[in-house]
Amino acid sequence: MLDRLFPLPPAPRYSPIVLAADGSVLHAFLNPTQKWRMKTELAEITPALQQAIIHKEDRYFRYHFGVNPVAIVQAAGRNLFGKGRTTGASTITMQVARLLEPKERTFGNKLQEMLRAVQLEAHYSKAEILQLYLNLVPYGGNIEGVKSAALFYFQQPPDYLSLAQTVTLAIIPNQPRVLVLGKNNDRILAERNRWLRQFQRERLFPNQDVEDAINEPLDAQRHAAPTLAPHLARRLVAQRAGQPIIHSTLRRAPQAKAEDLTQNYVRRLRELGISQAAVLVVNNRTRAVEAYVGSADFQDAAGSGQVDGVRAVRSPGSTLKPFLYALAVDKGIVTPKQKLPDVPTNFSGFRPENFDKSCAGEVTVERALTYSLNIPAVRVLADVGVPVFTDKLRAAGFKSVAKAAPRLGLSTILGGCGATLEELTGLYAALADGGRWRAVRLTSRVTSRAAPLPRRKEPATSERKSSGSPLSRGEGGRGGEVSSGGEALVSPAAAFLITDILAQRTRPDLPMGYQNSRHLPKIAWKTGTSYGRRDAWSIGYNADYTIGVWVGNFNGQGSPALTGADIASPLLFDLFNTLAYNSPNRWAVPPATLDFRLVCAETGLVPGEHCPNQLIDYYLPGTSSARHCEHQKEALVSADGAVAYCRACVPATGFRRQLFPNPLPEVLAFREAQGLPSSRLPPHNPACQLVRTDGGTGAALAITSPLDHAEYVLDRKDKQQMLLSCAAGSEVRQVFWYVNDRFLRAAAATERVFFRPPSGTVKISCADDHGRNVDIQLQVAEL
Structure with missing residues (x-):
């Protein structure tokens, strides 16, 4: 009755404070009454x-x-x-x-x-x-x-x-x-x-x-309020409005060191037109964030220092490639020593380029990932499937990818999507934890919410035990604890193989190798650079920590010097060397689901009949492809090597068996275009009466120029012409070009043909001397 007539006063309005994991105050704010x-x-x-x-x-x-x-x-x-x-x-x-x-x-x-x-x-x-x-x-x-x-x-x-x-x-x-x-x-x-x-x-x-x-002397002076982790502090206070005390997972020493290293490092980059960086340090065992640096300097108004770079959506560049290759390992598409084509390729109108604008012909999966080659990665994504890839990213908490998934294509693996430093660091922490993803944690427990004075129903006593506080009661207790579950994004075997590859790259700060610096931590790391050099990434991990670094400008301005390897990685190594110096360096061990097998050194596939050079490679029994190598093909040729025979026309005598290279058509075309030595199968016996319709024995024929379903605008005054080129198997000597089903001309398989196309919809056809043909369609307009 008294409470109704004389209601209790409202709860005091406290200054929100964010605590470190040890209970010390990281950041404090004025209360609403200043x-x-x-x-x-x-x-x-x-x-x-x-x-x-x-x-x-x-x-x-x-x-x-x-x-x-x-x-x-x-x-x-x-x-x-x-x-x-x-x-x-x-x-x-x-x-x-x-x-x-x-x-x-x-x-x-x-x-x-x-x-x-x-x-x-x-x-x-x-x-x-x-x-x-x-x-x-x-x-x-x-x-x-x-x-x-x-x-x-x-x-x-x-x-x-x-x-x-x-x-x-x-x-x-x-x-x-x-x-x-x-x-x-x-x-x-x-x-x-x-x-x-x-x-x-x-x-x-x-x-x-x-x-x-x-x-004891009295030497008291008023000090400034603690202001560590300003970006995270504001984030948590906004999320938990009304809570006077928020327990974060940050550790004071790593946070202070990360802030100092970031600020000092960016200060040296300003003359390069680079003004900002962000850092996230995650404990792999608990997924607790131990350091959170949203910008190099929160007070830097000119550089938009109050923007939180940990949550800013940016282009991830090549940082998603390790995860893609891990998925490909689980699907049996690749193994570490397997070779992938690295040649100019048209993926239905999308023609990716490597960062250095060059191609190697063929590269192993290890090299493709280590050197972050774009063309092999796009090829692997085409094999895995964009929906499969984006679904996994959605499961790993990539919000921008989840929203844009229906519109994403093969460019996703080159940074054609949005991601945050928090999302990427969490993804790499999953690789460090055997492929199991759990959301990173920013708070260690749930704190009580401020509320008006509640009315108690139990009788008052002189001394009562209380877990809460007066004028501020709510649901207390522990919260945000580590879950033993999580999302299995990739298998432990795939995670180990990718970690093993990423750890092999020589660190630029240790040019003589990690072994000569035993006190420094061994890490697996990957870099990324977005289109236009607007974002530089470097993310590394070991058994204990995953550290993500982003460097760039919050206004999106690029810099010629901005690359992940040259700009973001030095800060990553400084952070690891400081936070994990003289650590035990425990490293991942191969899971029982992995095994070894001999593979052909030329292709990385299971050795075939003609594979003298072999080496050992990891594989997943029952999952990895068991396709046998056919990098060499045996053919029946005349004694002088001028013609080749099929089984129907081989003579009784006067022939020999010879091995010929059997690369993919696009690899063969690339080698010949580069002037590299190549050996083609001699032309088929002209006296053979058997009409061939390929029969499945030849390699595929592909038009490499122009692009299928592309739109071309030609200048009528300049009388521009269009290039015709194709990729054919080593047995093909001659091809025949058609435009809108009308014969244009015959040409050598490697010859570049130029012609003036008509306006409108144009059909281009190419047939080879083995009876195969391929068609494409494009749009041509004249100005």
Whole structure:
């Protein structure tokens, strides 16, 4: 009934603070009334602080019901007869009532204050009321509460203060405008020692502790509020509005070091037109984020320093390639030593180029990934399937990919999608954890939400155990714990193979190899550079940590010097060398699902009949392709090697068996276009009467120029011509070109043919001398 007529006051409005994993304050904010009022938790109220405050302010605090009648009578006598010091006989509980609802000091307001004190005692334990008092007491200026004062003046939480510091904070609230730390330290020192002597006489603390406290100098100055991890702090405060204390997973030392390294490194890049960087450090075992650097300098307005680079959606460049190759391993498409074509290729109108604009002909999967070659990666994505790839990325928390998935194509693997540093670092942490993905964690537990004074139904007692705090109750307890589950994105075997490949690349900061620097951590790492050199990435991991680095400009401006290997990697190595120096260097071991097999050194496939050079390669039994190598083909040729025979026309004598290279048509065409030595099968016996329709024995025929389904605009005045070229098997000597089903001309298989196409829809056909043909269609316009 009393609560309805006399409702409890609203909860105090605390300053949001973000704590590190060890409980120290990383970042603090002003409360909505522009005061520093940091919430003191029950565990931070030490016995020394309780004794000093209670003995000084309200010796009978633990025994009265909010109002001390004896003290009131004594105070009334002193005030009435003018004997002794004039006092108001306020208990700690009455002071809490006044601090919650400041009013002019009148007799009526005093009575209301007493009534409120009795009400508070009915609802809360003594420990909670003392906690509330310590959260509201003034310390001069806009500083309120013992925790705020401890952090601002002593740079320590209340439970880390010495006895001298504790007593100092206990005496200031009575005269906050006179006893100003940093200005009146001599006066405060004398007052502190006077109270310490009084506590000594009353045997409140051991004599030696008091003597040590008296001899302790007072060197208190107001310090700036802690401002580590500003981007994460604002993110968490926005997500958990109303929570006065947020427990993050960050570790203070790694966070401070990461911020310093990032700021100093970017300062050296400014002359290159590069102004920003972001860093994320993840503990692989717990997925807890231990360092979070959103920008090089939060205060850098010119460089948009308040933008959070950890959450900014950018082009990921080549950073998704390791994950793609891991999927391809699981699907049996590739193994590490298998060779992939690295030649100019038209993927239905999309013609990717390698970063250095060159091609190697054929490369192993290991080399394609290590050197981040684009053309082999696009080919592998075409084999895996874009929907399969994007579905896995969606499962790994890639929000931009999930939204754009229906529109994404083969360019996705080259950075043609959006991703954040947080998403990419989490993906690499999955590779470090055997392919199992779990979302990275930013908070270590759920904290209570501030709320108005609740009404308790249980009867009040003099002392009640409480896990919460007065005026701020909610669902407490542990939260955000590590889950033993997760999403299995790739198999442990695939994750190991990719890790093994990424760890083989020589680190530029260790030109003589990792083995010569045993105190530095061994890592697997991958770089990426977006189109236009707008984003440079470098992400590395070992058994303990995954660290992601992004370098660039928040306005999207590119820089000629901006590449992942040259610009982002040095910062990655600095971070690893600092955070994991002299670590155990535990490394991944091959899972039982992996095995070894002999493969052909020329193709990386299971050795065929003509594979003399072999080497050992990893594979997944029952999954990896068992296709046999056919890099050489045996043919029946005349004694002089001029013609080749089929089984139908081979003579009884005068022929021999000879091995000829049997590369893919596009690889053969590339080698010949580059002037590299190549050997083609001689033309078929012209006297053979068998009409061939390919019969499945020849390689595929492909038109390499022009592009299928492409649109061309030609200048009528310049009389521009169009190039015709094809890729054919080694047995093909001659091809025949047709335009709109009309014969154009015959040409050698490697000859480049030029012609003037008509306007509109144009059909281009090519047939070879083995009966194969291929058609494409394009649009031509003239200006």
